[in-house]
Amino acid sequence: MDAPVGLLTLPGRTFLHFLTYLGQLSALMRELTIALRSRVWRLKLVAQQIVAIGYGSQAVVIVTGAFTGAVFTFQSYAKFKEFGFETTVGAVVSVALCRELGPVLAGLMVAGRVGAAMAADIGTMKVTEQVDALRVMGVHPVDYLVLPRFLAMMVSMPFLVAESVSFGLIASYMVTSVGYDMPSAWYLTHMIDHTNMEDLTIGMIKGFVFGMLITLISCHQGLSAENGAVGVGAGTTRAVVISSLVLLIVNFFLSIALNYIFPIGTV
Amino acid sequence: MAAAPSMSQNTAADDSFIELRGLHKRFGRQEILCGIDLTLKHGETLCLIGPSGEGKTVTMKHVIGLLRPDSGDIFVAGMHVNKLKEREMAPLRQKVGMLFQGGALFDRMTVEENVAFPLWESGLRDRAEIKRRVLEALEAVDLAEHLHKYPTSLSGGMRKRTGIARAIICRSECILYDEPNSGLDPIGSDIIDQMILRMQKRYGVTSIVVTHDMRSVFKISSRVAMLYRGKIHFLGTPEQLRASSDSVVQDFINGRSDVTG
Numbered sequence: 001m002d003a004p005v006g007l008l009t010l011p012g013r014t015f016l017h018f019l020t021y022l023g024q025l026s027a028l029m030r031e032l033t034i035a036l037r038s039r040v041w042r043l044k045l046v047a048q049q050i051v052a053i054g055y056g057s058q059a060v061v062i063v064t065g066a067f068t069g070a071v072f073t074f075q076s077y078a079k080f081k082e083f084g085f086e087t088t089v090g091a092v093v094s095v096a097l098c099r100e101l102g103p104v105l106a107g108l109m110v111a112g113r114v115g116a117a118m119a120a121d122i123g124t125m126k127v128t129e130q131v132d133a134l135r136v137m138g139v140h141p142v143d144y145l146v147l148p149r150f151l152a153m154m155v156s157m158p159f160l161v162a163e164s165v166s167f168g169l170i171a172s173y174m175v176t177s178v179g180y181d182m183p184s185a186w187y188l189t190h191m192i193d194h195t196n197m198e199d200l201t202i203g204m205i206k207g208f209v210f211g212m213l214i215t216l217i218s219c220h221q222g223l224s225a226e227n228g229a230v231g232v233g234a235g236t237t238r239a240v241v242i243s244s245l246v247l248l249i250v251n252f253f254l255s256i257a258l259n260y261i262f263p264i265g266t267v
Numbered sequence: 268m269a270a271a272p273s274m275s276q277n278t279a280a281d282d283s284f285i286e287l288r289g290l291h292k293r294f295g296r297q298e299i300l301c302g303i304d305l306t307l308k309h310g311e312t313l314c315l316i317g318p319s320g321e322g323k324t325v326t327m328k329h330v331i332g333l334l335r336p337d338s339g340d341i342f343v344a345g346m347h348v349n350k351l352k353e354r355e356m357a358p359l360r361q362k363v364g365m366l367f368q369g370g371a372l373f374d375r376m377t378v379e380e381n382v383a384f385p386l387w388e389s390g391l392r393d394r395a396e397i398k399r400r401v402l403e404a405l406e407a408v409d410l411a412e413h414l415h416k417y418p419t420s421l422s423g424g425m426r427k428r429t430g431i432a433r434a435i436i437c438r439s440e441c442i443l444y445d446e447p448n449s450g451l452d453p454i455g456s457d458i459i460d461q462m463i464l465r466m467q468k469r470y471g472v473t474s475i476v477v478t479h480d481m482r483s484v485f486k487i488s489s490r491v492a493m494l495y496r497g498k499i500h501f502l503g504t505p506e507q508l509r510a511s512s513d514s515v516v517q518d519f520i521n522g523r524s525d526v527t528g
Contacts, residue, residue: 034354125373132333133371136364137385137433138357 028220031142032150038143045148046155053114053149054156060109061160062167068101069093069168073175086180090187091194093172095264098199102165104251107210110153110160111243115218118149119239122222123232131223146219150212157211158204165203198262206254210247217243283342284309284441284473285330290339292325299325301497303339309440312467312474314484316519317494323477324368326494327443330475331363332356344440361389364434365443370426372418372433378405379414382432389437404432408462424455431462441473442466448480456480463487481520485509493519 073093080086122145125131131141169191176182221239225231283306290303299322307313315323328334329341332348341348344362351359372381382401391397405411408428418426427447434442444463448456460483466472467487478484484491484505491508493501493516501508501516508520518524 128369129367129371130373132328133365133367133373135333135353135356136331136360137388137437138360139388140354 024224025216025220028142028146028216028223031140032146032216035140035143035147036150040143041151042144042148045144046151049148049152050155052117053110053152054159057110057113057156057160058163060113061106061164064105064109065097065102065164066167066171068105069097070171070175072096072101072168073172074179077176077180086182087186088190088194089176089182090172090189090191094169094191094195095199097165097168097172098195098203099264100251100255102168103161103203103206103210104247106157106160106164106207107214107247107251108244110157110211111214111218111247112240114153115214115239115243116236118215118218119221119225119236120232122146122219123225123235126223126225127228127232141223145223146215149219150215153211153215154208157207161203161207165200202255202258202262205258206251209250209254213246213250214243217246282308284311284344285475286340286342287326287329288340288342290326290329290341291337292322292329292334293337298497300329300336303494303497303499305492305499305502307473307475309473310467310471312463312476312487312489314488314491315475315477315494316479316481316484316491317500318519319479321494322497323494324445327365327445327475327477331365331443332359361437362439363441363443364437364439366427366430366434366445366447368445368449370418370430372421372426372429374418377415377417378410378421378429381418381429382436385433385437400436401432404436405429407435407465408432409458422455423450424452424458427451427459428462431459431466435466435470435472438470439472441475444474444476444478446477446479448478448483456483459483460486481522484520 073089076092077086077089080089080092122131125145131145134141134144173184173187176187177184218239221235221242225235227234285305285307287303287305290300291298292300303322303326305313305326315326317323325334329336330343330348332341332351332353336349339349343359346359348356348359372378373384376384379401382404383397386397386400401414402411405414408431410425410428410432413421413425413429418429421429431442431444431447447459447463451459463474463476464487467474476483476487488505491501491503491505492499493508495501495515501511501513503511508516511517
């Protein structure tokens with residue numbers, strides 16, 4: 001009897017869990033806003049986090065961006081050549097990297113690398129009572145643990161997106177000029193003519209939004225960790241999975257919204 | 268129904284430093300605290316004893332606002348703790364320090380940085396003054412020569428002593444100790460007991476000590492409260508505890524179980 005009732009109430013319970021989760025994220029966002037407005041920003045901690053988040057993520061973001069740019073060019077060049085459009089590969093790759101691939105790939109890599117570290121770090125502090133120790137000493141955990149990570153993420157993400165796009169374009173250029181012997185002037189002319197400031201702005205806006213989401217989701221998982229090492233592990237996994245999925249879903253709606261503001265194809 | 272007691276009513280009533288009234292707390296379906304009433308005066312050391320899982324640490328965490336009661340009232344130094352929001356707790360936490368069971372030292376900081384942390388966060392920026400007070404606190408717990416070590420390279424007893432140094436550095440009026448003797452050898456345990464007595468005698472610190480170590484209880488406490496089935500089962504002096512004819516109390520202090528082989 002219990003199983004059918006449980007099955008019937010499952011959608012309702014899932015929806016309630018979802019609402020509870022949104023409520024908790026909103027509460028964390030509210031505390032973060034209060035922390036931001038307090039102007040006690042602990043710049044030493046922010047600098048340490050910039051090193052961990054920004055400097056430490058460069059290799060993974062550069063490699064991902066470069067090889068995605070290379071493979072995208074390799075695949076599209078062959079198809080474009082069938083129609084005699086191969087010289088426009090630079091323009092297509094550039095716009096795609098700036099608007100979508102650069103920020104999304106950088107975001108996914110940062111969610112995997114930094115989101116996991118944030119959840120594990122804070123989660124370990126939570127289960128070993130270090131978060132309670134902060135509270136006992138009159139320090140709000142959001143002020144000390146979340147705010148520096150948030151600020152560091154906001155500083156780091158634009159650079160990481162820019163690196164992802166730049167190395168993607170360099171790799172794309174290498175594939176066309178070295179791999180296919182296409183004159184570099186063709187590639188560069190089309191790329192520069194068809195990539196405008198709006199494309200770069202979209203990439204940067206997405207970088208900020210993704211950085212904010214990754215920080216909120218991962219820190220929330222860390223602060224909610226319970227049940228020792230098992231809980232920290234589960235929270236870390238959830239941080240990466242939720243951040244990655246939310247990032248992809250938000251990217252779709254953000255693309256539509258930003259396309260209204262900065263329509264594609266206008267120069 | 269009587270109105271909730273105000274801050275002034277509480278302080279005017281007596282010289283109590285901590286007062287718990289009708290504290291109830293439930294985790295899921297399990298009711299941990301079923302109406303705790305307890306009062307502590309200035310300078311008193313209360314040992315909270317009882318079987319594991321009876322809510323001793325939970326009670327202590329209510330005192331410092333780490334947990335919120337389902338019902339009941341908590342007053343500390345005239346502050347109505349359960350009416351304070353998290354960001355309004357700073358004055359309470361300046362008066363009350365806490366030693367956690369595992370020390371809860373920050374892994375990425377040295378002993379010196381851990382102990383200096385509350386001073387730095389309270390806004391003190393005079394590095395010479397911070398250094399002087401850190402050394403003073405570490406000397407009080409006999410750890411002055413371990414300034415630059417990280418928590419991972421300390422023994423359990425040294426971690427607890429570092430935790431005590433961190434708890435006393437802001438000269439709190441009250442310190443809560445969560446199982447300060449657990450996992451320590453008899454000598455290490457005695458060192459911690461001496462620290463607690465020293466705090467009491469030298470600084471007149473009010474203390475609540477959650478412990479299972481009956482030798483400590485008889486050495487350091489001015490009163491003992493025993494939690495059993497979510498309520499205060501016994502409250503009295505160590506002598507009254509020893510003389511109690513209650514079978515639950517006697518079984519506990521003598522370590523007798525009703526499990527037969």
